[in-house]
Amino acid sequence: MNTVVQLEDVDVYYGNLQALSNITLNIEALDFLGIIGPNGGGKSTLLKLIAGLVKPSSGKAWVLGSPPCHTPGKIGYVPQRFNLNREFPFSVVETILTGRLTKNNLFLHRYTDKDILAVDEIMRTLGIYDLKDRQIGQLSGGQMQRALIARALVMEPEILLLDEPTACLDAGSKSQIYSILKDLNQYMTIIMVSHDMGVISSYVKSLACLNMDIFYHGVPELTDTLLGQVYGCPVELIAHGVPHRVLPHHPEEPNA
Ligand SMILES: Nc1ncnc2c1ncn2[C@@H]1O[C@H](COP(=O)(O)OP(=O)(O)OP(=O)(O)O)[C@@H](O)[C@H]1O
Ligand SMILES: [Mg+2]
Structure with a gap:
């Protein structure tokens, strides 16, 4: 396997505000990784970290074997x-x-x-x-x-970073863009933040759930019930870090 993004114990702070905590994540070449999580959970920050636009406050980050900002022309970034x-x-x-x-x-x-x-x-x-x-x-x-x-x-680019790329698109345009992304994924690694669960379950090859730290990274195993639990909980509960079960097999849960 060819690892194109490697993050080890990465923290990111904006001043005193911690946006990412202890992120350890390997992304393999030609993955199509979907990133979901609540508002303010650090999704955009994670993409900016990979794009070299924000620096780790601690920990290590490599993109295509180099520090993230040393990859001219190899990273395409679509900002939110x-x-x-x-x-x-x-x-x-x-x-x-x-x-x-x-x-x-x-x-x-x-x-x-x-x-x-x-x-x-x-x-x-x-x-x-x-x-x-x-x-x-x-x-x-x-x-x-x-x-x-x-x-x-x-x-x-070798890696395409997309931050909610179809948020403003109508249904027809969305499926057109996703079919283009599917073709591109044959030779390009794609990392995409999306709140669109239909897209997450039908297009991505792997999934990461992010709420300051990554609490799931694996196959995109989403069901209606689980989706209700991810985005159905009141936002203030998520924002205050009250635990909520997102996927059936949560590696950090004792009964998973
Ligand atoms: N430039 C910045 N300066 C200070 N704080 C920031 C900055 N950018 C983001 N933050 C804060 O960092 C946290 C993570 O923000 P981020 O934009 O990464 O979240 P997100 O998961 O992309 O949210 P959303 O779903 O709303 O787009 C938030 O608390 C946000 O207010
Ligand atoms: Mg964002």
Whole structure:
């Protein structure tokens, strides 16, 4: 097995606030890992850690055998939010082209014909070619999500990180995106945060439940009853850390 992400006893703090605690997690090449958990549970923080955008406060992290921020062009990241001023002076095509930039070619990079062709192709795949000249800040929520996915994919990354990528998409668009992800997963490792349980149970190969620490990592064994228990409990109970059973085989429970 080829481990592409290796986290060992990782803690992440924002000032005094602890977002991740004692995370130990190995992710294998070509996995399609779904991450679920309550709001504020650290899901986005975990993706940012893998993308090299936040640093471990303690513990060790490797991505493709290097520290996370040393993987230029190998990680595609679709953030949960991308707030832009409506007047932001970039078109859709210009924004997606920035996905071809890495830390190593950021300065004085002139886009090549190859860059332009790659962007055209990905825009067609994601059904946003007609929007190419629109100002990026003026897209609708679903159009923006497609543009962000296109920007993450245009470098053909080895690992794709998606933070609730279909939250704004209608049902038809969702299944279109998931069928694209399924194809990509033949040669790309995918790590995706989602609250969409239908997607989790039908597309992912493995599942991680995160609530500051990882309390389940394994096969996506979700049933209706269990889902009710994950998201059916009042949020304030989850936020206060009251134990709630999520999956039938919980490794930390004595009777599991
Ligand atoms: N930049 C930041 N500065 C300070 N605290 C932060 C920052 N980003 C996140 N946090 C806090 O860290 C915790 C984890 O946040 P994170 O965004 O990782 O949660 P999440 O699981 O993605 O939640 P959601 O489901 O709402 O997206 C939360 O308590 C949040 O308020
Ligand atoms: Mg989040």
